[in-house]
Amino acid sequence: MCGIVGYIGFRDAYPIIIKGLHRLEYRGYDSAGISLFDKGLRVYKKAGKVSDLENFVKGVKLGGTMGMGHTRWATHGAPSDRNSHPHSSGNRKLTIIHNGIIENYGPIKETLVSKGHVFKSDTDTEVLIHLIEDIQNETGFDLREAVRVALTKVIGAYAIVIMSEDEPDLLIAARKGSPMVIGVGKGEYFIASDATPIVEYTKNVIYLNDNEVAYITREGLLVKTIDNKVHTPYIQELDLKLEMLEKGGYDHFMLKEIYEQPRSIRDCMRGRIYPQQGKVQLGGIKEYTDKLKNIDRIIIVACGTSWHAGLVGEYLIEEYARVPVEVEYASEFRYRNPIITEKDLVIAISQSGETADTMAAIGLAKEKGATIFGICNVVGASIPRTTDAGVYTHAGPEIGVASTKAFTAQVTVLTLMAFYIAQQRGTITQGKMVALLTELNTIPELVERALKANEHIKEIAWAFKDSTNCLFLGRGSSFPVALEGALKLKEISYIHAEGYPAAEMKHGPIALIDEDMPVVFIATKDSSYEKVISNIQEVKARKGHVIAIVTEGDTEVKGMADYVVEIPQTDEAFVPLLATIPLQLLAYHIAVMRGCNVDQPRNLAKSVTVE
Numbered sequence: 001m002c003g004i005v006g007y008i009g010f011r012d013a014y015p016i017i018i019k020g021l022h023r024l025e026y027r028g029y030d031s032a033g034i035s036l037f038d039k040g041l042r043v044y045k046k047a048g049k050v051s052d053l054e055n056f057v058k059g060v061k062l063g064g065t066m067g068m069g070h071t072r073w074a075t076h077g078a079p080s081d082r083n084s085h086p087h088s089s090g091n092r093k094l095t096i097i098h099n100g101i102i103e104n105y106g107p108i109k110e111t112l113v114s115k116g117h118v119f120k121s122d123t124d125t126e127v128l129i130h131l132i133e134d135i136q137n138e139t140g141f142d143l144r145e146a147v148r149v150a151l152t153k154v155i156g157a158y159a160i161v162i163m164s165e166d167e168p169d170l171l172i173a174a175r176k177g178s179p180m181v182i183g184v185g186k187g188e189y190f191i192a193s194d195a196t197p198i199v200e201y202t203k204n205v206i207y208l209n210d211n212e213v214a215y216i217t218r219e220g221l222l223v224k225t226i227d228n229k230v231h232t233p234y235i236q237e238l239d240l241k242l243e244m245l246e247k248g249g250y251d252h253f254m255l256k257e258i259y260e261q262p263r264s265i266r267d268c269m270r271g272r273i274y275p276q277q278g279k280v281q282l283g284g285i286k287e288y289t290d291k292l293k294n295i296d297r298i299i300i301v302a303c304g305t306s307w308h309a310g311l312v313g314e315y316l317i318e319e320y321a322r323v324p325v326e327v328e329y330a331s332e333f334r335y336r337n338p339i340i341t342e343k344d345l346v347i348a349i350s351q352s353g354e355t356a357d358t359m360a361a362i363g364l365a366k367e368k369g370a371t372i373f374g375i376c377n378v379v380g381a382s383i384p385r386t387t388d389a390g391v392y393t394h395a396g397p398e399i400g401v402a403s404t405k406a407f408t409a410q411v412t413v414l415t416l417m418a419f420y421i422a423q424q425r426g427t428i429t430q431g432k433m434v435a436l437l438t439e440l441n442t443i444p445e446l447v448e449r450a451l452k453a454n455e456h457i458k459e460i461a462w463a464f465k466d467s468t469n470c471l472f473l474g475r476g477s478s479f480p481v482a483l484e485g486a487l488k489l490k491e492i493s494y495i496h497a498e499g500y501p502a503a504e505m506k507h508g509p510i511a512l513i514d515e516d517m518p519v520v521f522i523a524t525k526d527s528s529y530e531k532v533i534s535n536i537q538e539v540k541a542r543k544g545h546v547i548a549i550v551t552e553g554d555t556e557v558k559g560m561a562d563y564v565v566e567i568p569q570t571d572e573a574f575v576p577l578l579a580t581i582p583l584q585l586l587a588y589h590i591a592v593m594r595g596c597n598v599d600q601p602r603n604l605a606k607s608v609t610v611e
Contacts, residue, residue: 002085002099003027003071004180005197006161008171008216009188013037013067016190020197021050021069026253026399027099027193029600030079031072035086035095038064041165043095045070045084066171068161068191070097076105077122086163087126089133090117093165094143096132098125099193100157100178108153128154132162144215147172151213151226157356161191174213174226179354179382182206182214182221184235189216194352194378195238196397206233207380239379252598254400254492258584259451262444264395264405265577268412275441278433280420285389291371292424295345298323299338299370301330301361302349305403305487306375306410310349311480312576313414319573320428321421331357333364340368347373347417351398351406353381362386375413377406391417400599402491404584407484408447408577415440415573439571443578446568450581453565457582460547460563461589464518467495471509471519472583473502473535475528481576482522485583492601493591502528502535513544520586521561522579525551526572536560547586549579 003024007013017034025032032053033045042064046056050071070085077083086095102108105124108131113119117130128150135146143164151158157177164170173180173191183190183198183205190198195205208214208223212231215222223231250256272281285292298317300310307329314325328338330348334357340346346365350358353376362383365372374383374390377398384390393409419436422428464470470489474482483499490497500509502521513519519539523532533556536546540560548561551569558564565582567575591598 002073002097002193004068004097004099004159004161004191004193005070006068006171006173006191007188008066008169008218009185010065010218011188013064014062016201017067017069018050018054019200020192021053021071023196024193025050025071026401026600027071027073029071030074031081031084032070033084033086033097034067034069035097035163036062036064036067037163037165037168038062041088041092041095041163043086043088045081045086047079047081047084066163066168068095068097068163068171075101076124083121083123085125087121087123087129089129091133094129094133095163096125096129097161098128099159100176102128102154102158103156104154124156128158128160129162143167143170144172147174148213148224148226148228151176159193169217171216172213173208173216175208176210177356177359179352180208181380182208182216187218189221191216199238203238204235205238205380206235207385208233209385210382236380251592252400252588254402254404254588254598257398257400257405258581258588260396261405261408261581262448262451264393264409265412265447266444267394267396268409269416269440270394272416273437273440275434275437278430278437280416280423280437282391282416282420284391285373285417285420288371288373288389289424291345292421294343295323295371296341296343298325298345298347299340299365300325300327300347300349301333301358301365302327303330303355303357305407305484306349306351306355306358308480308484308487309407309410309414310347311483312411312477313347313418315477316415316418316573317421320418321425322427323421323425328361330355330361333361338364340365340370342369344370345373346370347375348383348387349375349410350383351377351403351410353378353383355383359383359386375410377409401601401604402488402587402598404488408580411576436571436573440574443570443574446570446578447581450567450578451585453582454585457565457585458589460565461586461593463563464545464547465590465593467516467518469512469517470495470497471505471512471517472497472499473505473519474499474522474579475502475532476526477572477576478522478524478526478528478579481579481583482520484580485520485587488584488587489590491604492587492598493594493596494602495590502532505535505538510538510542513539513542515543515545518545518547520547520583521549522575523548523550523554523557523561524567524575524579525554525569526575533557533560549582
C-alpha cells in the first residue's frame with residue numbers, strides 16, 4: 001500500500017522523485033523519504049505528508065541522477081521519522097524502500113541481532129536490508145547475488161528498490177505480491193508502484209512479475225527470477241494521459257471522479273453493447289462461451305467497495321442468467337476451506353488489480369480447478385495477468401482513496417456480464433434484451449441529470465454535518481447501494497455509518513433511532529417500493545430524520561421524508577448506477593464541511609497490497 005518511485009538516468013533525480021511521490025500519495029501518506037546518490041548515499045525522511053518532506057529538505061542541495069523515494073502506509077511500527085523509508089544497512093552502504101510485509105522478519109531479526117546487528121526502527125523492512133548486508137559479509141557475494149539469495153529466505157509480499165554506495169550505476173527492483181512497473185526511456189529508467197509517476201516521461205513500461213528481480217543501469221536492464229533464470233520482459237505501451245492525473249479545476253480528486261462517471265460508464269460500455277441487435281459483446285471472455293453455458297455456480301470474490309459491486313452483480317446475474325451466485329469477502333474466502341469445483345466460475349473484482357486478499361483468493365480457486373475471470377481497472381495489473389480471462393472497466397485512473405467511479409464502472413461491467421451470460425444460456429428473450437440495452441445506453445445521460453442535484457445535496461449535508469451516526473437502508477439491489485453509501489460516509493467524514501437491508505432494521509438497528517439519527521433510504525419506485533414506505537413510516541414514528549433517494553416525480557415519499565433527492569426514472573436493474581450518485585455527493589460534502597482530508601482519509605490507502 002506504500003508508494004515507490006525510482007529513477008536512474010541523466011536528469012536530476014530529486015524533482016522526478018518528489019513529483020512522483022505526490023502522485024502516489026494516495027497509496028500511503030503517514031511518512032515520506034528519499035535516497036539520492038550524490039558522491040555517496042544521502043537519505044532524507046520525515047513523518048507526515050510529502051509536503052513535510054519537501055519542507056524538511058528545503059535549502060539542502062539535492063544533486064544526483066539516481067535515486068528513489070517512498071510514501072508509507074504503516075504496518076510494522078508507528079508513523080515516525082525513524083520508521084520512515086528508506087532504511088539503511090548497518091554499514092550505511094545500502095538503502096531500501098519497500099511495499100509489503102515480510103512475515104518471517106521476527107526470527108530473521110533475532111538471528112541478525114545475535115550476530116551483532118543493531119536496528120534503528122520497528123519495521124520489517126530494515127530487517128531485509130540488514131539480511132542482504134549480512135549475506136554479503138558472510139559470502140562475499142556482490143549486491144546482485146546477495147539480494148537474490150536474501151529474497152529466497154523471506155516469506156511474505158514485497159516490492160523493493162535497493163541502492164548501494166558501492167554501485168553508483170545500479171538500481172535493483174524486485175516484486176512478489178506487490179505491484180512494480182518500470183518505465184523505459186532513452187538512457188533512463190523509472191520505477192514506480194503504478195504508472196502514474198511514469199506517464200509524464202515515457203509510455204513504454206514493463207510490469208514485473210512475481211519472483212522477478214530487475215537489475216537496472218543507465219545502459220539497460222536485466223530481469224531474472226529469484227531462481228537466477230533470465231527472463232525477457234515484455235514492453236507495453238501505457239494507455240494513460242497526463243491530464244487524467246490532474247484535478248482539472250475541481251477542489252478534490254474525489255469530486256472530479258464523481259463527475260467523471262457519465263464518461264467512465266460510457267467508456268465501460270463502448271463497443272460492448274448493441275441495443276438495436278439486443279446483443280452484448282465481451283471480447284475478454286468470449287473464448288469461454290461454452291464454459292458459461294455449463295457452469296453450476298458463480299462465486300464473486302472482492303473487498304470493500306468491490307464487494308458491494310459484487311453484491312449488485314449477484315442480484316443481476318441470478319435475475320437474468322439464472323445461475324446461483326455467492327459473494328465472498330476475499331479476505332475470509334481462503335481461510336474457510338471453501339468447496340470449489342471445476343464447474344464453478346470465480347469472478348475476482350479489484351479496482352487496482354493488486355489487492356492482496358483477492359489475489360490470494362484467486363490462487364486458492366485456481367488450485368481447486370475453477371475458471372477465473374477478473375474485473376479490473378488497471379491494464380497490466382496482477383489480477384488480469386493471473387486470471388483466465390476478464391473485462392477491464394476502463395474508468396481511468398482513480399486517485400481519490402474513496403472509490404466512486406470505480407464502483408459504478410464495476411457495476412456496469414457486472415451488468416454486462418449478467419446480460420452476456422444470460423445471452424449464452426438462453427435465459428432472456430431477444431425483446432427483453434433489446435429493451436434493457438436500450439435503457440442501459442441512456443444511463444450516462446441519466447447520471448449527468450442526477451449530478452445536477454449537487455447544490456440541493458450540499459444543503460442536506462449542512463443539516464447533518466455534525467451527526468455522529470447514520471443508517472443507510474435499501475431493499476433488493478439497493479441494499480448494496482446502502483452499504484456503499486455508508487462506507488463512503490464513514491471513510492471520508494469519520495461519521496459512524498451502517499448499511500442494512502431495510503427489513504432488517506426491525507431486527508436491531510431500530511433501537512438506535514431517535515431525533516438525532518439521520519436515516520438514508522433508497523426509496524425508488526421498484527418492486528419493493530411499498531415495503532420501503534412502511535419502513536420509512538417506522539422510522540418517522542420514532543422521530544428519526546429521513547433522507548430519501550426517490551424517483552423523479554414521487555410525491556408519496558416526499559410527504560413523509562424530511563429531505564428528498566430525486567433521480568431519473570430507469571429500469572430497476574439500473575437503479576444502483578443512479579442511486580449511488582447522491583450518496584457519493586452527500587458523503588463528499590459532509591466530509592468537506594467537517595474539514596476532513598477527502599482525498600486522503602486517515603488510516604486508509606488506495607491499493608491494499610498487504611493482508
